[in-house]
Amino acid sequence: MQRYSALNIARHAATGHRHWEPAWRQAAPRRRYRVLIVGGGGHGLASAYYLAREHGITDVAVLEKGWIGGGNTGRNTTIVRSNYLWSASAALYEQSMKLWEGLSADLNFNVMFSQRGVLNLGHTLQDMRDIRRRVNANRLNGIDGEVLDQAGVKKRVPFINTDPGIRFPVMGASWQPRAGIARHDAVAWGFARAADSLGVDVVENCEVTGIRRENGSVVGVDTSRGPIDADRVGVVVAGHAGVLAEMGGFRLPIESHPLQALVSEPIKPILDTVVMSNAIHVYVSQSDKGELVIGAGIDAYNGYGQRGSMQTIEHFLSALVELYPIFSRMRLLRHWGGIVDTCPDASPIIGKTPVKGLYFNCGWGTGGFKATPGSGWVFAHTLATGEPHPINEPFSLQRFETGALVDEHGAAAVAH
Amino acid sequence: MLLIPCPWCGPRDESEFSYGGEAHIARPREPESLSDAEWADYQFMRTNPCGWHREQWLHAHGCRRWFNVERNTATYAIRAAYRLDEAPPHREDAL
Ligand SMILES: Cc1cc2nc3c(=O)[nH]c(=O)nc-3n(C[C@H](O)[C@H](O)[C@H](O)COP(=O)(O)OP(=O)(O)OC[C@H]3O[C@@H](n4cnc5c(N)ncnc54)[C@H](O)[C@@H]3O)c2cc1C
Ligand SMILES: [Zn+2]
Numbered sequence: 001m002q003r004y005s006a007l008n009i010a011r012h013a014a015t016g017h018r019h020w021e022p023a024w025r026q027a028a029p030r031r032r033y034r035v036l037i038v039g040g041g042g043h044g045l046a047s048a049y050y051l052a053r054e055h056g057i058t059d060v061a062v063l064e065k066g067w068i069g070g071g072n073t074g075r076n077t078t079i080v081r082s083n084y085l086w087s088a089s090a091a092l093y094e095q096s097m098k099l100w101e102g103l104s105a106d107l108n109f110n111v112m113f114s115q116r117g118v119l120n121l122g123h124t125l126q127d128m129r130d131i132r133r134r135v136n137a138n139r140l141n142g143i144d145g146e147v148l149d150q151a152g153v154k155k156r157v158p159f160i161n162t163d164p165g166i167r168f169p170v171m172g173a174s175w176q177p178r179a180g181i182a183r184h185d186a187v188a189w190g191f192a193r194a195a196d197s198l199g200v201d202v203v204e205n206c207e208v209t210g211i212r213r214e215n216g217s218v219v220g221v222d223t224s225r226g227p228i229d230a231d232r233v234g235v236v237v238a239g240h241a242g243v244l245a246e247m248g249g250f251r252l253p254i255e256s257h258p259l260q261a262l263v264s265e266p267i268k269p270i271l272d273t274v275v276m277s278n279a280i281h282v283y284v285s286q287s288d289k290g291e292l293v294i295g296a297g298i299d300a301y302n303g304y305g306q307r308g309s310m311q312t313i314e315h316f317l318s319a320l321v322e323l324y325p326i327f328s329r330m331r332l333l334r335h336w337g338g339i340v341d342t343c344p345d346a347s348p349i350i351g352k353t354p355v356k357g358l359y360f361n362c363g364w365g366t367g368g369f370k371a372t373p374g375s376g377w378v379f380a381h382t383l384a385t386g387e388p389h390p391i392n393e394p395f396s397l398q399r400f401e402t403g404a405l406v407d408e409h410g411a412a413a414v415a416h
Numbered sequence: 417m418l419l420i421p422c423p424w425c426g427p428r429d430e431s432e433f434s435y436g437g438e439a440h441i442a443r444p445r446e447p448e449s450l451s452d453a454e455w456a457d458y459q460f461m462r463t464n465p466c467g468w469h470r471e472q473w474l475h476a477h478g479c480r481r482w483f484n485v486e487r488n489t490a491t492y493a494i495r496a497a498y499r500l501d502e503a504p505p506h507r508e509d510a511l
Contacts, residue, residue, distance in 0.1 A: 240466070242462070242463070242464030242465070242466075243464075243465075243466050246465075251457070251461040251462065251463065251464075252461065252462070252464070253456075253460035253461055253462065254462065254464060255437070255438075255462050255464050256464055256466075256489070300434065300435040301418075301435045301471070301487075301489075302437075302438075302464060302469055302471065302489045303489050303492065304466040304489050304490045305489070305490060305491065305492055309417045309418065309430055310417050311417060311430065311431045344460055400456045400459075400460045400461075401452040401453050401455075401456040402452070
């Protein structure tokens, strides 16, 4: 792999930057691999990278039906945090946070991880009690967090509307200083390049159309570029999890919904943190280019269309201008949608399926970007050993039979 | 934005409705005789197809009645709406 460094940039400047190598090879699929990963989003690529790096398994291909970063990885609003309530989630998201903190160096790719903190606003007494409980739980799990009162919020976001007369007055917030945002495309590209350099085949334009099984075990997949055999198959296709499950002959407790986001015209720096509100259902941050990045909840209906309804946008924009009247006259530049795989307990499913050798990593719904490295890390362990890592053990598909759900609606209720 | 044909009120804007998820999931008659796996299947598992989907809608800001719709989850086209006591207009294999 050609390394990125200040020295190399200077060297290539001398030849007009005409000789940089592509970041990853255009691999054509071989007939057989030890491990196949279906889905070339951040989670699939991270799984391949950690399989190669942590477990020395490089006979791996990542099969992506479109292009790298074309799914939710390249469509999300990039909020990264680990302040979830339950210990099982804390372990998973905090493992991810730790990997984020060294990720640019690990990948030799600047993922622009910016730990600018996240505020989760509280608007009622009960909100504030829940926030206190969640922050206490976070701290017991070694995760940073503070409870701020209204003055504390105002100090960080001076233009927020703290008028007590608004429909949902701002009473305070939880504050996680180590949370922040990252550049989503860079995450996909960085993992693709790093996995490729360790020998993984990153295969684009290769759609999986069937999962081949013999005697209850997976033996490979059919694709738009021909059949491919494998000992183990890991499926990481976000919104399409249900479609792939059907190919495997089982169902999931997952429904696919459109989730929309939008960006404004760029303005001078005004907001140097991330502000989310579960009750009013909107969140906002400012990108390095100066655009406000705005998102909220899913469209209620099932949908694979990567677009949703205007009323949903109207809903979160009205919340935005109530909280931040200063933004009311800004223009919006773009808006788009992704397909998110929502799970009844707002927690992911990472592990075994009814088919031997077939593993799923899905159900991240509206909040999986933050988990990209951690999800890949535990899934790599699962694919390498055939068994879940202790961190992803509580996130089995089995939990819907045993009833041991990991209910994170309180920490995850708004899309983020 | 969807234009949803309520069987009683005719086509109305989506904002008048609320969504009720997959249709035709029958509550088991004898829940106590179900295994955990069967109960989980009823309670949590969904078909979640990419294509034609039978789903429930409530005309919340209209006649306040529930009904079923056949909607394509990939194109968002709606090809039928029918009352709860009516059989689905298209056969299973046409879904
Ligand atoms: C608008 C929006 C905002 C969001 N905001 C946040 C946020 O702020 N913070 C946060 O943590 N999370 C957020 N999320 C959620 C987050 O984006 C997802 O949970 C996460 O990106 C899922 O990761 P992935 O790699 O599995 O998904 P994807 O990037 O969607 O990857 C799945 C890949 O599988 C491919 N695929 C599908 N079917 C097949 C097939 N048959 N064969 C081969 N390949 C296939 C797809 O083309 C796709 O590239 C947001 C999501 C959206 C849509
Ligand atoms: Zn009606």
